[in-house]
């Protein structure tokens with residue numbers, strides 16, 4: 001069978017978790033919601049409602065709606081009780097999830113994690129958090145007297161509710177106020193075959209990297225950027241490159257044409273990590289004049305960026321409330337150096353030489369050419385950096 005989905009979506013994660021727990025072989029086809037891939041004619045031929053997840057059986061039959069998929073897959077297994085009333089109770093909680101929980105918890109998370117909490121969605125965000133609190137209270141009350149939602153056993157009702165609850169903090173929803181929910185999540189997480197959303201995402205990234213490495217070995221060149229084939233450095237520009245962002249979506253640097261950009265390799269566990277504060281201040285101060293900071297997490301300096309992309313995002317949200325764009329983790333030096341860094345500091349670069357440590361900065365002009373390079377210890381809000389930015393705006 002095939003599943004069309006995105007692991008960062010709780011609705012899709014539910015399906016992935018059950019497939020994993022039941023050891024059902026399947027092909028997972030990544031659909032990028034942020035690129036409107038659900039609205040392509042090809043995908044709408046599968047689900048005219050233009051939503052993931054969608055399950056396609058080998059015979060071509062299609063099933064949509066995450067909870068319907070769970071019911072189909074769990075039929076005849078321990079994850080769906082056989083008694084009439086208990087099956088109806090599973091549905092009761094799944095309808096609750098779709099009507100009273102997901103529209104609040106998932107949407108608050110979407111506004112925060114995907115959209116970066118824009119000012120014009122703030123009011124909606126706050127109202128979603130109120131709705132989320134109501135749903136969580138209902139769950140909390142039930143779990144004060146029950147180990148699981150139905151029949152005191154782990155069923156697909158638990159999977160449905162766990163999916164967005166275990167990542168609620170991505171939407172700034174604190175579960176500390178719900179001890180019974182926290183204990184229930186721990187019971188689920190203790191299950192032998194349990195995996196969090198983050199676990200699946202890490203696994204997927206690892207598989208993608210292995211595949212990429214294999215392709216790179218075969219073609220002996222980097223494949224994720226068109227510039228790799230160019231030899232003349234003077235004809236290159238930062239705008240030729242593309243990377244992935246922290247959520248795994250493509251970040252085309254051509255989107256920054258006509259902007260001034262400060263590219264900084266970052267890390268969460270470095271003595272210089274508080275520079276995030278200065279970087280965010282710079283971003284806030286000059287963004288309206290056409291300036292952006294792009295953070296590039298890298299684990300090559302003292303292994304001070306060990307976490308996954310989601311962990312890095314959470315760290316930045318929690319400690320520095322950063323809103324500037326960040327790429328996925330890359331290598332900035334060495335054999336696996338990303339081509340962007342070959343452009344920034346390779347032998348033919350304007351300021352050649354390996355990156356020395358976390359928080360080295362490159363100031364890029366409106367045409368995508370490197371203007372200045374600042375060492376890690378130069379504070380983002382130092383006169384030097386501010387004057388250089390102002391001279392370009």
Ligand SMILES: N[C@@H](CCC(=O)N[C@@H](CS)C(=O)NCC(=O)O)C(=O)O
Pocket residue numbers: 009010011012033038039050051052053064065066067098
């Ligand atoms: N009730 C549906 C909701 C599915 C849903 O909202 N999917 C989102 C991702 S979580 C989606 O496909 N959004 C794309 C869009 O609306 O354009 C389910 O449970 O499967």
